[in-house]
Amino acid sequence: MEPINIVTSVITPLDRKNVDTDQIISKEFLKRIERTGFGQFLFYHWRFDAQGNENKDFVLNQPQFKDSKILVAQDNFGCGSSREHAPWAILDYGFNVVIAPSFADIFHNNCFKNGILPIKLTEAQCDEILAKGLAKPYSMAVNLAAQTVTGEDGQVYSFNIDSYYKETLLNGWDEIALTIKYEAQIAAYEAQRVAY
Amino acid sequence: MGKNIIEKIWDKHVVYQEEGKPDLLYIDLHLIHEVTSPQAFEGLRMNGRKVRRPDLSFATMDHNVPTKNLPTINDPIARNQIETLAKNAAEFGIELAGMGHPDQGIVHVIGPELGLTQPGKTIVCGDSHTSTHGAFGAIAFGIGTSEVEHVMSTQTLWQNKPKTMEIRVEGELPVGVAAKDIILAIISKFGIGVGTGYIVEFTGEAIHKLSMEERMTICNMSIEAGAKAGLVSPDQITVDYIRGRRYAPQGEKFEEASTYWLSLASDVDATYDEVRIIKAEEIEPIITWGTNPSMGSGVSKNVPMQADYQDESDQAALRKALAYMGLEEGQPLTSIDIQHVFIGSCTNSRLSDLRAAASIIQGRKVHGNVTAIVVPGSHSTKKQAEAEGLDKIFTEAGFEWRESGCSMCLAMNDDVVPAGERCASTSNRNFEGRQGTGARTHLVSPQMAAAAAIAGHFVDVREFVKETV
Numbered sequence: 001m002e003p004i005n006i007v008t009s010v011i012t013p014l015d016r017k018n019v020d021t022d023q024i025i026s027k028e029f030l031k032r033i034e035r036t037g038f039g040q041f042l043f044y045h046w047r048f049d050a051q052g053n054e055n056k057d058f059v060l061n062q063p064q065f066k067d068s069k070i071l072v073a074q075d076n077f078g079c080g081s082s083r084e085h086a087p088w089a090i091l092d093y094g095f096n097v098v099i100a101p102s103f104a105d106i107f108h109n110n111c112f113k114n115g116i117l118p119i120k121l122t123e124a125q126c127d128e129i130l131a132k133g134l135a136k137p138y139s140m141a142v143n144l145a146a147q148t149v150t151g152e153d154g155q156v157y158s159f160n161i162d163s164y165y166k167e168t169l170l171n172g173w174d175e176i177a178l179t180i181k182y183e184a185q186i187a188a189y190e191a192q193r194v195a196y
Numbered sequence: 197m198g199k200n201i202i203e204k205i206w207d208k209h210v211v212y213q214e215e216g217k218p219d220l221l222y223i224d225l226h227l228i229h230e231v232t233s234p235q236a237f238e239g240l241r242m243n244g245r246k247v248r249r250p251d252l253s254f255a256t257m258d259h260n261v262p263t264k265n266l267p268t269i270n271d272p273i274a275r276n277q278i279e280t281l282a283k284n285a286a287e288f289g290i291e292l293a294g295m296g297h298p299d300q301g302i303v304h305v306i307g308p309e310l311g312l313t314q315p316g317k318t319i320v321c322g323d324s325h326t327s328t329h330g331a332f333g334a335i336a337f338g339i340g341t342s343e344v345e346h347v348m349s350t351q352t353l354w355q356n357k358p359k360t361m362e363i364r365v366e367g368e369l370p371v372g373v374a375a376k377d378i379i380l381a382i383i384s385k386f387g388i389g390v391g392t393g394y395i396v397e398f399t400g401e402a403i404h405k406l407s408m409e410e411r412m413t414i415c416n417m418s419i420e421a422g423a424k425a426g427l428v429s430p431d432q433i434t435v436d437y438i439r440g441r442r443y444a445p446q447g448e449k450f451e452e453a454s455t456y457w458l459s460l461a462s463d464v465d466a467t468y469d470e471v472r473i474i475k476a477e478e479i480e481p482i483i484t485w486g487t488n489p490s491m492g493s494g495v496s497k498n499v500p501m502q503a504d505y506q507d508e509s510d511q512a513a514l515r516k517a518l519a520y521m522g523l524e525e526g527q528p529l530t531s532i533d534i535q536h537v538f539i540g541s542c543t544n545s546r547l548s549d550l551r552a553a554a555s556i557i558q559g560r561k562v563h564g565n566v567t568a569i570v571v572p573g574s575h576s577t578k579k580q581a582e583a584e585g586l587d588k589i590f591t592e593a594g595f596e597w598r599e600s601g602c603s604m605c606l607a608m609n610d611d612v613v614p615a616g617e618r619c620a621s622t623s624n625r626n627f628e629g630r631q632g633t634g635a636r637t638h639l640v641s642p643q644m645a646a647a648a649a650i651a652g653h654f655v656d657v658r659e660f661v662k663e664t665v
Binding site (some may be wrong): 005017018020022023026027028030031032033034035045050074075076080081082083084087102104105106109110114115162163164175176179180184185186189190193194195196 | 217245628659
């Protein structure tokens, strides 16, 4: 995967909580056998009406957010199905960073495997950022190494991230290649493993 | 101090541990299906890697498979995905219960049926409802496709040890209240995110009186409370269920295994990071009225009002959910008319679910405005149900009796609820568009779904049984 460190762009304010992976990528698009090409289907039923026309009110369809790389949402983002097609769609559409007060576990894990940085800020901080982003286009700069998000108005938000995942993202490591280095430990475990 | 079952199983599976890193956890069983595996197999091929332990892997086809007119698959993209799994399983040496195979079925139904699911195991699958297998006292959780590939290649996963939570269901479950109602009540009481970052152990008298199939229904939906996994400590009911199953240990080995399994149960003085308690007596049959599984209420209640919520964002969520669902604030839940009934899914498609639904509809007819289907969870469940004559009860009442698969739970195949129509569904998710674009899903137990099929609207199954006997 691609390494990630500094991402600067206008934020896309998606002011919703409990955004589930069925909304991020609907089941009719899960039948492909590739990892690519899912961006066109991101939030499909929110972006388009039944006739396939763009829903002008939906935030992703507003021109000021077209080149955004940072998605900001409310609590419990990515809940529901484990489908990794959700982060594939987010990344393929052009987002590298998702900011929310909390993420569902499987989605959160899936982000790190694909070079997407999920950032947890407090609910109050997310509310503040969403309000700014909804009022007018608001740019932010994410710095993974420094673990900060800085607004165009100079407001700085610090975030925590597990050091293992931070290193993985900064280096764009292939996790399987890393794990294969532990072959001796895995083999030793298997040798004493009690199995019925 | 005693240990809980989560700590016991976790500690036994740590291959490698280092400060500042997640634990490298060994995986005992990897279940595979057609939708979340093709990119993982492709990754192995691109990197010249093999499946490390095909003997600890098992594949089936469930998400995409048609439930009628087998073996024709009308959708060419779905057909490609199904054929791809068959090719991949053959190439990498993985046992496959494919379409038409006697062991085929929903992955979370066949694992237990075949005896693959056992206490103390770590079990993963590229499907969030893998938590189902926790009913046996296993740590079972859903993973993404990259993790599927990681398990295939290394039989391990890097995992941060989750916190532990006890959800205790105290007291006696009232008559007419199902396991589905327990878990829906838990989610509506504590919220859709209560379990995020935790593995949950369900404890209490009401839980340990349940059959294995009922425990599977509860653990299945732990993910709808955000939990990494949900489980129940093994007891004699667990051991009795596994005895004699094909992949279970046999003879003396079984006795040895059962002793080990029972030793995994949480110690009496075990502690948890968090404890939540619910009283079984308070639970009534639940109907969801909204667009996530926490948006549900007892059958005697009304659709909530905005005034019931303090928080503006909760009021907004209610408005949005009711607009999608086409419901009015304050409307009695029993006044909701339905057009479809789906009895099936990894939550409620096992033999006991089919028996429970059949007991309600026996000798009755499906309402003229309702289309009703039953989709058994596995080929083997279907055969057993037919041997008992359940298929006749359903078809004589006007239900369609189908082949096994995930079907209308996520509508990836042809089983779709049309836009604007309502479905009383025994599945696990009522998200927008889950059963079809614009479709409106109400989650209920098999008994409640069956009663609604007859009445054409929701009814309290407890009253329904009394009135119509």
